[in-house]
Amino acid sequence: MKHRDFDVVVIGGGHAGAEAAHAAARMGAQTALVTMSADGIGVMSCNPAIGGLGKGHLVREIDAMDGVMGRVADRAGIQFRLLNRRKGPAVQGPRAQADRRIYRTEMRAEMERQPNLWIVEGEVVDLLVETGTIRGVTLADGAVLRSASVVLTTGTFLRGVIHIGDERRSGGRMGDKAAVRLAERIDSFGLPLGRLKTGTPPRLDGRTIDWSSLDMQPGDETPELFSFMSHAPTARQVSCGITHTNARTHEIIRENLSRSAMYGGHIDGVGPRYCPSIEDKVVRFAEKDAHQIFLEPESLSDDVIYPNGISTSLPQDVQEDYVHSIAGLENARILQPGYAIEYDYVDPRALDLDLSVRAFPGLYLAGQINGTTGYEEAAAQGLVAGLNAAARANDRERITFSRSDSYIGVMIDDLTSRGVAEPYRMFTSRAEFRLSLRADNADQRLTGKAIALGCVSEQRKAQFDAKMEALAQGRERLSALSITASQLNDAGLNVARDGARRNGLQILALPEADFELLLPHDPELAKVSTDIRRQLGNDAIYANYIDRQARDVEALRREEAAIIPAEFDYADLQGLSRELQQKLDRARPANMGQAARVDGMTPAALTIILSRLQREQRKRPA
DSSP: OOEEEOSEEEEOOSHHHHHHHHHHHHTTOOEEEEESOGGGTTOOOSOOEEEOTTHHHHHHHHHHTTOSHHHHHHHHEEEEEEETTTSOGGGOEEEEEEOHHHHHHHHHHHHHHSTTEEEEESOEEEEEEETTEEEEEEETTSOEEEOSEEEEOOTTOBTOEEEETTEEEEOSBTTBOOBHHHHHHHHTTTOOEEEEEEEEOOEEEGGGSOGGGSEEEOOOSSOOOSOTTOOSOOSOOOOEEEEEOOHHHHHHHHHTGGGSTTTTTOOOSBOOTTSOOHHHHHHHTTTOSOOEEEEEESOTTSOEEEEETOOOOSOHHHHHHHHHTSTTOTTOOEEEOOEEEEEEEEOGGGBOTTSBBTTSTTEEEOSGGGTBOSHHHHHHHHHHHHHHHHHHHTTOOOOOOOTTTOHHHHHHHHHHHHOOSSOBOOOGGGOTTTTTSOGGGHHHHHHHHHHHHTOSOHHHHHHHHHHHHHHHHHHHHHHHOOBOHHHHHHTTOOOOTTSOOBOHHHHHTSTTOOGGGGGGGOGGGGGSOHHHHHHHHHHHHHHHHHHHHHHHHHHHHHHHHSBOOTTOOGGGOTTSOHHHHHHHHHHOOSBHHHHHTSTTOOHHHHHHHHHHHHHHHHHSOO
């Protein structure tokens, strides 16, 4: 393929790239997914797990937009657990241990059967720029792929360096070469760059682990799947082992800290605070005698075990010593040493809310290149970048997500308005509207939007329409009920007998109520499916809170509607400190909501900006 025209070119076949390419193709754009090897599409470079707290919300939202991560994870899942099960639905997070091989195979199959999508094997070494606009890419073999939009999803490959103790080698991940020529090309763009790091633990041979001495953790009896289209797991389900570090483990690590790449001063990049290496844990939590380790199978077809909790950049001989000091791992064989990887990223404040690079129209960035960590964060960005790359190619309006409608919106707003000082990871605590942004209602929040954009299959649309109709009918029947306080007391609910009558939705909001209690009052409710019952119950629990939260949502929407032009001159504003002018000039907030979240912003400064915006708006011709 020497020369070919496309609408969209996506660089990189990881989680961001796969999601971006699929999204662009679903939008009808002729899309090329360029990857060094088609076998690398969907590779899980670190822990073969999907989801978790906050991250599970992102996967559900990707799925609600008809993205691929959720349904692929469901096919590859070998253990499903709903985290925070004892807490409310707003902070619960679905998680699955995945079979690495199944996931990669299924993800590649999704790409190959998607219309409008071509997989191109090759290395991108240059971006075509014409009059300041990105017009395609050049491959190492000289092939030119022209396009209206390019999505860059380089993961940890931009000038990636692998560290094992004092050993350094160039690489995007173990066994794959780094993208050096592309990094040098990006240098020439003058974008703000930084260095980050992440790490991974040694992989162990499961046949050499003493499983009989360990506690085992099974998955949930009733698996909580990711995709609204999935019904049951298809892979065999397994348990994970649990062990702990101990005083001897910590002693070995402390004695060798100077040999760690991180603590020996070999790495400049900042690592993820919420996923620390075992060296970090031993130093930062010196008072702890032990740290938990989950021994997680990587595949049903091999014996590789991922010891979740002992990520490291220590030399291999030290890794062997501390692994062998751990209960159950006394004779464990290391198949691949743990390592740290350091790589370039672009300050995401150089991006707009559609993940386009402001200085270079037609270029979109997604994934770890934007300073994030995690498959789920990468895939969610890929979705947004792919949708917008296709929208640009087809002369459609840009597609954005709000803090009030999705965790995707929270993440992108955080990145583009605040930047990152360390690899960004999604948590439920980051979302101020988390009571309404639950994992269980992601389809209600986003699938209608996806249908309007035209990026949803007919099968998903039909299923969504049927679900919304069932919910509407259920709410109607529940709202029509009128049950006395005395009847509720007789049914075992602790309410005042002289209290007011309640309808079915009000009753489901009570702590001890369940759907079964309502059946005697309307036998037709027995026809409501289990899934719809659960959804109606969750919606009822949060209804009052969401009504109050709606006022805050509306205030945020008003702020987001006050758009700040890209060329807005902050240096010309009297009354703003020089420091704040510089921060605003770097951040380039897209609207007043983002401006309010710039570090150091004050109400007085916001008033000055808003006043100037209103004055300039009045000057514009009607």
